[in-house]
Amino acid sequence: MFAEAVLDAGGQLEVVLPSRNYRERKVKPDHVELFDDLLARATSVRVMDFEDTGREAYEAANEAMLTSCDRLVAVRDGGVGEKGGTGTVVELARVQNMPVDIVWPEGAGRA
Template identity: 70%
Template sequence: MVRIGVTGHMNITEATAVQVYAAVRELVTSYGADELTGVSCLARGADSVFARAVLDVGGQLEVVLPSRNYRAVKVKPGHAAEFDDLIARAAKVRVMDFDDAGRQAYEAANEAVLESIAELVAVWDGETGQGGGTGSVVELARTCGVPVTIIWPTGALRE
Protein backbone atom coordinates (compact mmCIF):
# COMPACT_ATOMS: atom_id res chain seq x y z
CA MET A 1 0.00 0.00 0.00
CA VAL A 2 1.36 3.41 -0.99
CA ARG A 3 0.32 6.26 1.30
CA ILE A 4 0.50 9.77 -0.13
CA GLY A 5 -0.45 12.89 1.79
CA VAL A 6 -1.23 16.41 0.68
CA THR A 7 -0.62 19.96 1.76
CA GLY A 8 -1.45 23.02 -0.26
CA HIS A 9 -3.05 26.36 -0.72
CA MET A 10 -6.72 26.73 0.13
CA ASN A 11 -7.18 29.79 -2.06
CA ILE A 12 -6.45 28.43 -5.53
CA THR A 13 -8.57 29.72 -8.39
CA GLU A 14 -11.14 27.51 -10.17
CA ALA A 15 -8.88 27.29 -13.23
CA THR A 16 -5.93 26.33 -11.05
CA ALA A 17 -8.03 23.65 -9.33
CA VAL A 18 -8.68 22.07 -12.74
CA GLN A 19 -4.95 22.08 -13.53
CA VAL A 20 -4.03 20.71 -10.09
CA TYR A 21 -6.64 17.95 -10.38
CA ALA A 22 -5.14 16.84 -13.71
CA ALA A 23 -1.59 16.89 -12.31
CA VAL A 24 -2.53 14.98 -9.16
CA ARG A 25 -4.54 12.46 -11.11
CA GLU A 26 -1.60 11.86 -13.44
CA LEU A 27 0.71 11.37 -10.46
CA VAL A 28 -1.54 8.98 -8.53
CA THR A 29 -2.48 6.85 -11.53
CA SER A 30 1.11 5.61 -11.57
CA TYR A 31 0.08 3.53 -8.53
CA GLY A 32 -2.47 0.75 -8.75
CA ALA A 33 -5.83 1.81 -7.34
CA ASP A 34 -5.77 -1.10 -4.90
CA GLU A 35 -2.35 0.07 -3.65
CA LEU A 36 -3.15 3.77 -3.17
CA THR A 37 -4.26 5.58 -0.03
CA GLY A 38 -4.46 9.37 -0.05
CA VAL A 39 -4.32 11.21 3.28
CA SER A 40 -5.86 14.68 3.50
CA CYS A 41 -7.18 17.19 6.03
CA LEU A 42 -9.87 18.12 3.46
CA ALA A 43 -9.45 21.88 3.60
CA ARG A 44 -10.96 23.63 0.60
CA GLY A 45 -8.64 24.04 -2.36
CA ALA A 46 -5.64 21.73 -2.74
CA ASP A 47 -6.60 19.20 -0.03
CA SER A 48 -10.04 18.55 -1.50
CA VAL A 49 -8.83 18.52 -5.12
CA PHE A 50 -6.23 15.90 -4.14
CA ALA A 51 -8.83 13.82 -2.28
CA ARG A 52 -11.20 13.86 -5.23
CA ALA A 53 -8.42 12.78 -7.64
CA VAL A 54 -7.41 9.89 -5.36
CA LEU A 55 -11.00 8.65 -5.11
CA ASP A 56 -11.62 9.12 -8.84
CA VAL A 57 -8.75 6.76 -9.73
CA GLY A 58 -10.11 4.16 -7.28
CA GLY A 59 -7.76 4.81 -4.35
CA GLN A 60 -8.79 4.99 -0.71
CA LEU A 61 -9.08 8.24 1.19
CA GLU A 62 -8.12 8.76 4.81
CA VAL A 63 -9.03 12.05 6.43
CA VAL A 64 -7.31 13.75 9.37
CA LEU A 65 -9.46 16.50 10.89
CA PRO A 66 -7.68 19.03 13.11
CA SER A 67 -10.44 19.30 15.73
CA ARG A 68 -13.86 18.10 16.80
CA ASN A 69 -15.47 21.39 15.73
CA TYR A 70 -13.63 21.70 12.40
CA ARG A 71 -16.71 21.04 10.24
CA ALA A 72 -18.89 23.44 12.23
CA VAL A 73 -16.51 26.39 12.41
CA LYS A 74 -14.08 26.13 9.50
CA VAL A 75 -15.93 24.62 6.57
CA LYS A 76 -17.49 27.50 4.64
CA PRO A 77 -20.93 27.09 3.02
CA GLY A 78 -19.41 27.05 -0.47
CA HIS A 79 -17.24 24.05 0.44
CA ALA A 80 -19.65 22.16 2.73
CA ALA A 81 -21.24 19.87 0.13
CA GLU A 82 -17.88 18.78 -1.26
CA PHE A 83 -16.47 18.32 2.25
CA ASP A 84 -19.45 16.19 3.30
CA ASP A 85 -19.24 14.08 0.14
CA LEU A 86 -15.52 13.43 0.63
CA ILE A 87 -15.98 12.56 4.32
CA ALA A 88 -18.75 10.13 3.37
CA ARG A 89 -16.45 8.45 0.83
CA ALA A 90 -13.46 8.22 3.18
CA ALA A 91 -12.30 4.79 4.32
CA LYS A 92 -11.17 6.28 7.62
CA VAL A 93 -11.61 9.59 9.45
CA ARG A 94 -9.29 10.53 12.29
CA VAL A 95 -10.15 13.52 14.46
CA MET A 96 -7.30 15.08 16.41
CA ASP A 97 -7.81 15.48 20.15
CA PHE A 98 -8.68 19.19 20.08
CA ASP A 99 -12.08 20.75 20.73
CA ASP A 100 -11.27 23.85 18.68
CA ALA A 101 -9.60 24.38 15.33
CA GLY A 102 -6.51 26.53 15.71
CA ARG A 103 -2.76 26.60 15.19
CA GLN A 104 -2.01 23.73 17.61
CA ALA A 105 -4.72 21.56 16.08
CA TYR A 106 -3.49 22.26 12.53
CA GLU A 107 0.11 21.50 13.45
CA ALA A 108 -0.93 18.24 15.12
CA ALA A 109 -2.98 17.25 12.06
CA ASN A 110 -0.08 18.04 9.72
CA GLU A 111 2.27 15.97 11.88
CA ALA A 112 -0.23 13.08 11.92
CA VAL A 113 -0.41 13.17 8.13
CA LEU A 114 3.39 13.26 7.77
CA GLU A 115 3.87 10.37 10.22
CA SER A 116 1.54 8.15 8.19
CA ILE A 117 2.75 8.66 4.60
CA ALA A 118 5.59 7.71 2.27
CA GLU A 119 5.29 10.81 0.06
CA LEU A 120 3.85 14.32 0.31
CA VAL A 121 2.23 16.19 -2.56
CA ALA A 122 2.50 19.94 -2.04
CA VAL A 123 0.27 22.20 -4.13
CA TRP A 124 2.51 25.16 -3.49
CA ASP A 125 3.65 28.30 -5.27
CA GLY A 126 6.95 28.29 -3.36
CA GLU A 127 6.11 31.33 -1.26
CA THR A 128 6.80 31.06 2.45
CA GLY A 129 4.26 32.66 4.71
CA GLN A 130 4.23 33.64 8.36
CA GLY A 131 4.51 30.13 9.77
CA GLY A 132 2.01 27.31 9.77
CA GLY A 133 1.30 27.36 6.05
CA THR A 134 2.14 25.10 3.16
CA GLY A 135 5.80 26.12 3.18
CA SER A 136 6.12 25.09 6.83
CA VAL A 137 4.62 21.67 6.13
CA VAL A 138 6.99 21.18 3.17
CA GLU A 139 9.94 22.12 5.38
CA LEU A 140 8.80 19.74 8.13
CA ALA A 141 8.36 16.90 5.61
CA ARG A 142 11.86 17.43 4.25
CA THR A 143 13.26 17.52 7.80
CA CYS A 144 11.50 14.22 8.54
CA GLY A 145 12.84 12.65 5.34
CA VAL A 146 9.45 12.45 3.61
CA PRO A 147 9.88 12.96 -0.16
CA VAL A 148 7.95 15.97 -1.47
CA THR A 149 6.47 16.38 -4.93
CA ILE A 150 5.62 20.01 -5.68
CA ILE A 151 2.69 20.69 -7.99
CA TRP A 152 2.24 24.23 -9.23
CA PRO A 153 1.21 24.19 -12.90
CA THR A 154 2.26 26.93 -15.30
CA GLY A 155 -0.19 29.79 -14.99
CA ALA A 156 -1.53 28.59 -11.61
CA LEU A 157 -2.92 31.37 -9.41
CA ARG A 158 -4.18 31.98 -5.93
CA GLU A 159 -7.27 34.09 -5.29
Protein backbone atom coordinates (compact mmCIF):
# COMPACT_ATOMS: atom_id res chain seq x y z
CA MET A 1 0.00 0.00 0.00
CA PHE A 2 2.81 2.40 0.86
CA ALA A 3 4.57 1.88 -2.47
CA GLU A 4 1.32 2.48 -4.33
CA ALA A 5 0.68 5.68 -2.34
CA VAL A 6 4.17 6.97 -3.14
CA LEU A 7 3.71 6.29 -6.85
CA ASP A 8 0.20 7.78 -6.88
CA ALA A 9 1.58 10.94 -5.25
CA GLY A 10 4.14 11.30 -8.05
CA GLY A 11 7.06 9.75 -6.20
CA GLN A 12 9.51 7.17 -7.46
CA LEU A 13 9.91 3.57 -6.41
CA GLU A 14 13.39 2.06 -6.27
CA VAL A 15 13.34 -1.65 -5.50
CA VAL A 16 16.01 -3.78 -3.84
CA LEU A 17 15.13 -7.48 -3.87
CA PRO A 18 17.05 -9.63 -1.39
CA SER A 19 17.40 -12.66 -3.68
CA ARG A 20 16.91 -13.98 -7.18
CA ASN A 21 14.05 -16.22 -6.09
CA TYR A 22 12.23 -13.63 -3.95
CA ARG A 23 9.14 -13.49 -6.17
CA GLU A 24 8.76 -17.26 -6.32
CA ARG A 25 9.49 -17.90 -2.63
CA LYS A 26 7.95 -14.92 -0.83
CA VAL A 27 5.23 -13.30 -2.91
CA LYS A 28 1.85 -14.90 -2.21
CA PRO A 29 -0.03 -16.05 -5.32
CA ASP A 30 -2.80 -13.50 -4.82
CA HIS A 31 -0.20 -10.67 -4.68
CA VAL A 32 1.85 -11.63 -7.77
CA GLU A 33 -0.03 -9.30 -10.13
CA LEU A 34 0.44 -6.30 -7.82
CA PHE A 35 4.10 -7.22 -7.22
CA ASP A 36 4.76 -7.40 -10.96
CA ASP A 37 2.93 -4.10 -11.53
CA LEU A 38 5.01 -2.33 -8.87
CA LEU A 39 8.25 -3.71 -10.34
CA ALA A 40 7.19 -2.50 -13.78
CA ARG A 41 6.54 0.99 -12.36
CA ALA A 42 9.84 1.15 -10.45
CA THR A 43 12.55 3.48 -11.68
CA SER A 44 15.16 0.88 -10.73
CA VAL A 45 15.24 -2.73 -9.58
CA ARG A 46 18.34 -4.18 -7.94
CA VAL A 47 18.52 -7.88 -7.12
CA MET A 48 21.05 -8.89 -4.48
CA ASP A 49 23.45 -11.72 -5.32
CA PHE A 50 21.71 -14.38 -3.25
CA GLU A 51 19.88 -17.38 -4.66
CA ASP A 52 17.62 -17.75 -1.62
CA THR A 53 15.94 -15.22 0.63
CA GLY A 54 17.10 -15.36 4.23
CA ARG A 55 18.48 -13.20 7.00
CA GLU A 56 21.82 -12.59 5.26
CA ALA A 57 20.05 -11.60 2.03
CA TYR A 58 17.69 -9.24 3.87
CA GLU A 59 20.55 -7.61 5.76
CA ALA A 60 22.50 -7.08 2.52
CA ALA A 61 19.40 -5.60 0.87
CA ASN A 62 18.89 -3.27 3.85
CA GLU A 63 22.46 -2.00 3.60
CA ALA A 64 22.20 -1.55 -0.17
CA MET A 65 18.94 0.34 0.17
CA LEU A 66 20.39 2.73 2.73
CA THR A 67 23.30 3.64 0.43
CA SER A 68 20.83 5.11 -2.05
CA CYS A 69 18.76 7.31 0.25
CA ASP A 70 19.06 10.41 2.40
CA ARG A 71 16.14 9.66 4.72
CA LEU A 72 14.39 6.46 5.76
CA VAL A 73 10.62 6.33 6.00
CA ALA A 74 9.68 3.05 7.65
CA VAL A 75 6.21 1.60 8.01
CA ARG A 76 6.45 -0.30 11.28
CA ASP A 77 4.54 -0.92 14.46
CA GLY A 78 7.62 -0.75 16.69
CA GLY A 79 7.39 -4.36 17.79
CA VAL A 80 10.33 -6.72 18.00
CA GLY A 81 10.89 -8.25 14.60
CA GLU A 82 13.25 -10.68 12.98
CA LYS A 83 16.92 -9.89 12.37
CA GLY A 84 17.14 -8.36 8.92
CA GLY A 85 13.63 -6.91 9.11
CA THR A 86 12.34 -3.37 9.29
CA GLY A 87 13.55 -2.84 12.85
CA THR A 88 17.07 -3.79 11.84
CA VAL A 89 17.18 -1.30 8.96
CA VAL A 90 15.75 1.44 11.20
CA GLU A 91 18.52 0.86 13.75
CA LEU A 92 21.17 0.74 11.02
CA ALA A 93 19.94 4.06 9.62
CA ARG A 94 20.03 5.63 13.07
CA VAL A 95 23.60 4.38 13.65
CA GLN A 96 24.52 6.08 10.37
CA ASN A 97 22.85 9.29 11.62
CA MET A 98 20.32 9.13 8.82
CA PRO A 99 16.98 10.85 9.50
CA VAL A 100 14.29 8.26 10.20
CA ASP A 101 10.51 8.73 10.07
CA ILE A 102 8.28 5.98 11.43
CA VAL A 103 4.81 5.71 9.93
CA TRP A 104 2.18 3.75 11.83
CA PRO A 105 -1.31 5.23 11.80
CA GLU A 106 -3.19 5.30 15.09
CA GLY A 107 -5.53 2.33 15.28
CA ALA A 108 -3.65 0.35 12.62
CA GLY A 109 -2.93 -3.30 13.28
CA ARG A 110 -1.29 -6.27 11.70
CA ALA A 111 -3.42 -8.78 9.84
